[in-house]
Amino acid sequence: MNANIYRHEFRARLKSVIIWSLALTAMVMFFFSIFPVFADQAALTNQMLAKFPPALLEAFGINKMDLSTVLGFYSFIFVFAQLFLAIQAGNYGFGLVSIEESEWTADFLLSKPVTRGQVLTSKLLAALTSLLLTDLVISMVSIVAITLFRGTREYNLSILLLLFLSMIILQLFFLGLGLVISLLVKRVRSVTPYSMGLAFGMYVLSAFSGIFGAVKLEYITAFKHLDPAYIVKQGAFDTPLVLINLGVSLIALLVSYWLYIHRDIPAVS
Amino acid sequence: MSVIEVSHLTKYYGKSRGIVDVSFKEEEGEIFGFIGPNGAGKSTTIRLLLSLIHPTSGSAKIFGKNVVADGPEIRRDIGYLPSEVFYYEGMKVIDLLKYSASFYDCDCTQRIHELSEIMELELNRRISDLSYGNKKKVGIVQGLLHSPKLLFLDEPTSGLDPLMQRKFFDLIRAENKRGVTVFFSSHILGEVQRLCTRVGIIREGRIVAISDIRTLQKNNYKKVQVTAQGLTATTFKLPGVTNVQMENDTLHFFFKGDINTVVKKIGGLKVTDVTIEEPTLEEIFMHYYE
Numbered sequence: 152m153n154a155n156i157y158r159h160e161f162r163a164r165l166k167s168v169i170i171w172s173l174a175l176t177a178m179v180m181f182f183f184s185i186f187p188v189f190a191d192q193a194a195l196t197n198q199m200l201a202k203f204p205p206a207l208l209e210a211f212g213i214n215k216m217d218l219s220t221v222l223g224f225y226s227f228i229f230v231f232a233q234l235f236l237a238i239q240a241g242n243y244g245f246g247l248v249s250i251e252e253s254e255w256t257a258d259f260l261l262s263k264p265v266t267r268g269q270v271l272t273s274k275l276l277a278a279l280t281s282l283l284l285t286d287l288v289i290s291m292v293s294i295v296a297i298t299l300f301r302g303t304r305e306y307n308l309s310i311l312l313l314l315f316l317s318m319i320i321l322q323l324f325f326l327g328l329g330l331v332i333s334l335l336v337k338r339v340r341s342v343t344p345y346s347m348g349l350a351f352g353m354y355v356l357s358a359f360s361g362i363f364g365a366v367k368l369e370y371i372t373a374f375k376h377l378d379p380a381y382i383v384k385q386g387a388f389d390t391p392l393v394l395i396n397l398g399v400s401l402i403a404l405l406v407s408y409w410l411y412i413h414r415d416i417p418a419v420s
Numbered sequence: 421m422s423v424i425e426v427s428h429l430t431k432y433y434g435k436s437r438g439i440v441d442v443s444f445k446e447e448e449g450e451i452f453g454f455i456g457p458n459g460a461g462k463s464t465t466i467r468l469l470l471s472l473i474h475p476t477s478g479s480a481k482i483f484g485k486n487v488v489a490d491g492p493e494i495r496r497d498i499g500y501l502p503s504e505v506f507y508y509e510g511m512k513v514i515d516l517l518k519y520s521a522s523f524y525d526c527d528c529t530q531r532i533h534e535l536s537e538i539m540e541l542e543l544n545r546r547i548s549d550l551s552y553g554n555k556k557k558v559g560i561v562q563g564l565l566h567s568p569k570l571l572f573l574d575e576p577t578s579g580l581d582p583l584m585q586r587k588f589f590d591l592i593r594a595e596n597k598r599g600v601t602v603f604f605s606s607h608i609l610g611e612v613q614r615l616c617t618r619v620g621i622i623r624e625g626r627i628v629a630i631s632d633i634r635t636l637q638k639n640n641y642k643k644v645q646v647t648a649q650g651l652t653a654t655t656f657k658l659p660g661v662t663n664v665q666m667e668n669d670t671l672h673f674f675f676k677g678d679i680n681t682v683v684k685k686i687g688g689l690k691v692t693d694v695t696i697e698e699p700t701l702e703e704i705f706m707h708y709y710e
Contacts, residue, residue, distance in 0.1 A: 258467075258506070259562075262472065264494075265495075265523065266492050269492075415473040418463060
């Protein structure tokens with residue numbers, strides 16, 4: 152690891168971390184503020200939800216959530232938070248080395264006395280720090296929101312912590328996958344379309360996986376690996392799926408190292 | 421000791437050619453000119469030596485070490501000024517230079533200020549606000565601030581005004597006097613002629629000639645111009661005569677060989693004017709490219 156690169160990379164992403172954190176804070180706060188209404192009129196809510204097409208409820212996993220409980224309602228919000236976190240992580244993953252190449256600053260960095268491995272490790276750790284920071288902010292904001300709006304309803308803290316832990320696992324997945332894809336395609340000109348595509352694509356797959364219950368789509372979509380409805384209901388991770396998730400992240404990172412070390416840095420021509 | 425030792429270096433980008441079978445050596449303290457038109461493979465060669473790209477075949481050594489295996493160690497003593505300069509747009513000049521300096525074991529602050537003063541570079545401006553010429557200056561300071569032993573200059577003068585070019589050349593000469601080896605790539609022959617001791621000419625990815633700059637000029641062609649009445653294009657039909665051009669009563673041609681044969685021929689004419697001179701590098705160069 153090279154501390155200079157790490158510091159430089161971390162600073163470059165600080166603004167983005169603040170914006171993502173603020174956006175997610177606003178979302179969690181706003182949605183959880185309506186929890187007391189939902190909880191008080193649980194019967195009414197369930198009546199209303201019963202009128203929705205079952206496929207829709209299945210797609211968002213709502214049929215597995217009890218919106219009248221603290222964690223049931225929180226997991227409903229958490230699904231959307233996951234989507235945002237995936238896009239953020241995808242952004243950092245796709246941009247990790249490709250931004251340097253599309254803005255042609257890679258020549259500057261790689262003509263310094265550092266190995267490609269050191270460059271990538273420093274960049275990855277900086278991105279991971281940024282993601283952890285975002286997750287930490289969300290976790291704290293969530294606890295504040297729950298404390299403010301839960302009233303007298305109880306909840307299991309250890310399950311909540313499990314949900315918090317799932318954030319960084321999900322982000323590592325999108326960071327790694329984004330990075331490896333950015334190194335496999337010829338050139339990434341703009342990061343956002345890629346990260347949005349990857350995150351929404353997986354999200355839609357995860358939704359479909361709910362609709363066609365029989366098809367085993369849960370193996371390939373990260374949102375199913377860390378399905379909040381499952382975690383809240385079972386009080387635990389779906390261990391085999393989480394292991395698949397971590398395995399994919401690890402392979403993506405290892406392949407990325409190999410590709411980056413052997414990469415020809417494109418030049419202006 | 422050879423600072424750069426390139427042997428049979430070849431690079432293909434997929435199917436398109438980068439360089440083919442390039443071999444040369446550069447000795448310590450030399451200023452080696454690397455001339456060729458755009459797309460000949462100059463930048464490819466430099467980028468291979470810096471390990472920014474990997475060779476298809478062949479190998480290269482710098483300071484006696486393999487550029488692929490010992491890249492980071494070698495790059496400690498290398499300064500690189502790319503042909504197109506791009507830096508982190510949001511940064512201030514001084515922050516970028518400090519970031520650059522942080523990779524080397526030196527306190528380069530004083531050198532940064534010295535160099536910026538010479539190149540008239542304002543340190544507190546943002547990179548995104550700089551003109552191309554000013555970015556080039558950042559590149560020059562960035563390439564020199566850690567007092568490297570070997571300098572790669574890839575078309576360094578583009579974007580600099582003539583006054584700055586002169587300051588830059590003075591700077592390079594001073595560095596060279598300190599013992600710094602310089603690899604100077606350019607397509608402008610005048611500046612190579614001014615600065616370099618030896619040149620390599622590259623064309624379509626292959627080295628066409630490597631030569632001392634004086635031998636290239638002296639042992640090669642003479643440019644002859646004869647004005648006399650009754651001249652025809654075939655008057656000087658001798659072996660070694662090329663590029664014959666007739667203009668009114670004046671005959672221009674290049675000659676390579678024993679100059680006495682030409683002088684004898686001229687002796688038999690009633691001439692009004694004769695010049696025999698060394699061709700410029702430009703003309704030699706054009707000859708290689710015909």
